[in-house]
Amino acid sequence: MELLCAEEPVRVPRADPDPHLLRDRRVLQNLLVQEDRCSPRTTYFQCVQQEIKPSMRRTLAVWILEVCEEEKCEKEVFSLAMNYLDRYLSSVPTRKCHLQLLGAVCMLLASKMKETSPLIVKNISIYTDYTIWPHELRDWEVIVLGKLKWDLAAVVPHDFLEHIIQYLLLPTHESELVKKHAESFIILCTVDFTFSIYPPSMIATGSVGAAVQGLGIFTNSKSGETLAELLAGVTGTEVELLIACQEKIEVALAENLRRVSQSQQQVLASKAAGCHLDHKLPLTKTPTDVTKVML
Template sequence: MELLCAEVPGRALRAGPDPRLLLDRRVLQNLLEQEDRYSPRTTYFQCVQQEIKPPMRRTLAIWILEVCEEEKCEKEVFSLAMNYLDRYLSSVPTRKCHLQLLGIVCILLASKMKESSPLTVKNLCIYTDYTIWPHELREWEIIVLGKLKWDLAAVLSHDFLEHIIRYLSLPVHESELVKKHAESFIILCTVDFTFSIYPPSMIATGSIAAAMQGLSIVANSKSGDPLAELLAGVTGTEVDLLIACQEKIEAALSENLRRVSQSQSQSQLLSSKAAGCHRDHKQKPMSTPTDVTKVML
């Protein structure tokens, strides 16, 4: 007898949210009680690290995000990898030459926690152009696990989204749209270390508020409270802090859009210069051809 299966070849299925867990207030309360346990020290650049600086972390975060996107990882993989990275750097002075190695180890651990098919050591080494070898990755995996005390089930901002959105009583299509935009805001906050001063629940709440405001979606609240007061009541945060977090997220979005626009303008300028050089090359051979990627490094 042939068994019918809804699985798509090459695509892993993921279970949807459990309504019983979403309707149980105790689950949200447990998340709120546990989130501080997995929060990194916000002062580790001043108190622990001597070689590692915030711009280096940002560069590494963008690279980790690109690897996760290239491998089509779940969105939680990036946030979880950065949580491991920050927690490790909070307690262990690290040389900057080891930063990429630490980052790739964190991706590996996060994928093992969140993916049904974790990323392979071989593929991760390829992303480093073989500057890191498999045996180094495996050795550092044990080191990082030891420093994290094997406690890898960290509470992330993503964990709060479904619970908070449920209280907004939105139609299904609007809920999915708000969640999708809020996830993008969370990733933006994860890249920027200045958001580490906020707990994951507040980043999730601020991201939802920013998403709803950007999409012009109004919550269907029975109490009739303003959105900020409604969201603050769900997670037990202060309204002023929530509004400040939302405004900071919106400012970070504007800054990120400005950087993207500036980067695109530079790319167009480089392309036009390259085209001009190509025309000149046809007229007169260049004696020292230059790789543009080397100039950009």
């Protein structure tokens, strides 16, 4: 008799993008019209929040990203969760001891919007090292929904990627490569609150531009347009603003790589000194810096 352990949730394959919708310009136009409807206030740290600082948001964003990656969530879940978080913080003064609870609830709501099998409340509680209990997540879920007026269909940068990339007329393998790199840039922008001044369409366009330029696979179009001019025309963005956004993404990437390099050097130095410490934090524990934020 064979015993089958089926504790892991079954992931339902996601359908591929519909090429007819991608080629219909009206879909892109509707996204551009709707993207400002659910945009958070970019000044809420100065006008609304007294205890919470941008550095705390960044720490929380990294934790949410780690959980999403561990749970193999769709790429949009992280961006959507951060949209909910920023919109809530834009209108509700929040104590820093509630910040991780708020982030966990936003992640849960985003998974319900984008996943065929949403995150399990009990598992989220485990990721917080049981500093947050399932009943707290359920109670706060209703609170957050009320503050967001139950409007969860926000437009995020990932929604624009397929629409933008198709205008580059790249081979399939190069399009997939550009998309993969652009998704990484979008995550980088989502973690960094300074990018909140840009609408989702510009972040997506700038990420595609940075990916294409970094990979060195783009040639000028037949009409003689540059890459920036072509991308700006797709989403109706000013070329100068798009270039500024793309350059900011490239600077953020360089800074992130520098941080990673420093972290790796510290690990090597510790090992060389005989310190056999595990610097990779288990995701079933609450990160130390998140714990500090909650105190």
